[in-house]
Amino acid sequence: MPAAETAPASAGMVPVPAATGPAMAEPATAPVGTTPAPGAVREALALSALAGDSAVMPNAVFERWFAERQAREGFTVRRIPLEAMDGWHFAPDTGDLRHDSGHFFAVEGLRVRTGDGGPGACWEQPVISQREIGVLGFLVAEFDGVWHFLVQAKTEPGNVNTVHLAPTVQATRSNLMGVHQGRGPHHAEHFVAPSAGRVLVDSLQSERGSWFLRKRNRHMVVVADPRDVAGHEDFCWLTLGQIRRLLGRDNLVSMEASSVLACLSYEVDEAAARDGYGAALLRSLAPAAPTVHSTPALVSAVNEIKARTRVEQQSIPLAEVGGGWRRADGALGRSDGRYFGITGAEVWAASREVGHWAQPLLVPAPGGVCALLTRAVDGVLHVLLHARSEAGLLDVVELCPTVQCTPSNHRHLPERQRPRFLREVLGAPPARVRYDVMVSEEGARFDRAENRYLVVEAPDDLGDVPDDYVWVSLAQAGELLGRGYFLNMQARTLLAALHAVW
Template structure:
């Protein structure tokens, strides 16, 4: 694979993020998605874990007969983070690194992304827009004896492409054990005639971000890949000129312009990047995370009865079995275990204008499956409904600013799904809420103010921003 100039690539992505598309309007994409849903036959049925075909409860864990794909293991966690020093839980153990990848191509000088209308067994609305390629190693090496995923040859070096983004990024740390995927964007030449197969469509980055205003249209894998995109670093004089041009042409709303300034400004930050690195490094040194594998039957407070794995108080999440029948997948019928959340959660960033530029309040969060102890997370990240009044087991800093936010202070509010290949019909309320001058700049030890530009700089490296933070970043649009 070839690479090309970073500045040119970032500028091309910025142009795509400000473009409404060359082929199809956003409203027509929504209509097309509705048609995809109506055309595909699917049937997802919950069945006992003990009845899952090709899966066995062996050595006190649940695993596939091939030894591939993933397993459901029990773990014991010991930590000095938070108020609970030790607990047990089931977790998805999937050590394979899979592909989450986009093919992009310029049309009329604007980068377009090749997206797939894809069904996953856990999707709330069946079909969602996913990357061009979304496949585990077991999938694309055809352990299931199915056909190879579409466009795989573009990602394995068999076809001439230019690599624009290539990063290893973490998955949900509370549900996966040290899981990472390869997030990759490759470009084909403008003069290359690439076949657009059934269920695929070309859209701009701006259209993807526009579709993220709607619930459960853009899947989690798309969100994590586009969150890896940087848009460049610009001086204050350049940004002032851009602002004059935008205002003259009425291209942006005030909020969109503010986000664009926060993502492009290279200098106007409350904290230097080196100070942020020292902050997160100190917390990684301070906190301990000891994870030990244990048998499912050894987990305290969890029960496996052959039907599900569930907490004795029926909270957090459970593990269920499903039989899947889908008409347009590489394999059309299979069984698998899935994680089902007890309730929907909430995750959100607080934003505050500091020195004339919007900063986001980032949390350093420890989760049981984290690869490197703590990762940067949204201000609030509650994956289940335990945050509700009377049900929370511990105080969640800054939660009241989301639950009691005034409409005029809410910049973004949409339900978005978790990854439908492993999580069963799980969605969380995603929020971005502005706070005013009354909110202090000085925050608790585990929190830090950062601009969008700084957060995207950390996305470039592995295991800094967690998937919840990246999902919210992906939703920020500039028009």
């Protein structure tokens, strides 16, 4: 899959003393004590986004470091029958699949009723239930006047390519509490009741609404004194500019990392853009830029859709889920292969908090597509978002990408019932495709959940869009993210990906 164009590796080199190691350099300036004022934060983030390389972890050294993480032995995943998973059981009264400890997550049944009364207005499905709030968090520290983010080379059993670049901390509450009886996640102490003066981002955001039931994660970015951050071979400091470059590569930056990065607000002068499209994108980051709709009007429109959308979520025993779902041959799935299945996995991982465990993994139907149509209005780039419901969302409706589907799940439907704008996205000429990257979703719960993420310039003859679609500037999207439960996981991933194309 062709990746987006990237900035030259030499752009914005950040000097630090040559005697320091590449993964954990000492700060060349005084450590950060408190978070700067909002304007200074935006300036610091912009400076970091323009730094395409860094002597703290030079790009060439990063490539070797990451290749070593990928080549490292000691991580093995073997599919096993659900009934053979040590530490898990099917509850005798409901058939729900649960961990013996009562913690972590469970696979339950869900009945969904929607108010439109049309085809598919009521259905049943398995769903992952995890009634706790996890933490997705980045530490940020200053090296020679430039902010760097502490990223983790994280292995997960369902990851495509095994290792992804993840946030500093990516942990459930059960992990933070040590329910697995292993060592705690590295650097978790920085995210437990951090000093208010050091928090840049702290918001609750939804998880994958089709597969999780009301799941939320706490998205955090916390300023740290680098001298208080213990070194570890699986962590390194990168500028936002370096991370931007990596967002243009298949299956490298995790969705969790992208989701947190999307919550950062900053502006970059349009002079930094490589072309007119990039200039329109950078103008879109400015809160004062002209927009198709005012932000209050956007909020009101989405809230109106939430208010009038009827979605009933009823938990039911997993054993009672109908509609083609069945348990057979050690797995749970459908005979037609649509949507997803649940399988068992046994994992050996020398680099993780626990070295050996078993767990269920959700295996989606392949070929998912998540795409944004974009258009410049008065020289300001806007993205087309779709206000839609998903089975497990906490707040009924969120703004999703223009297209979010697995086409094979809709082939049995007549053309008029298939996802809107799918033809415009997949049939776009190459010159209009600004981003085309394969991204795999959370490997801790999903097995090879790989989707094609695209950013596409809308055709000139697109015309008016339906009422449940809205044109939004990037600054407006950032403001909506600050409210929580307005943009879903896939939309946040694409908003972060847009920074790879300016």
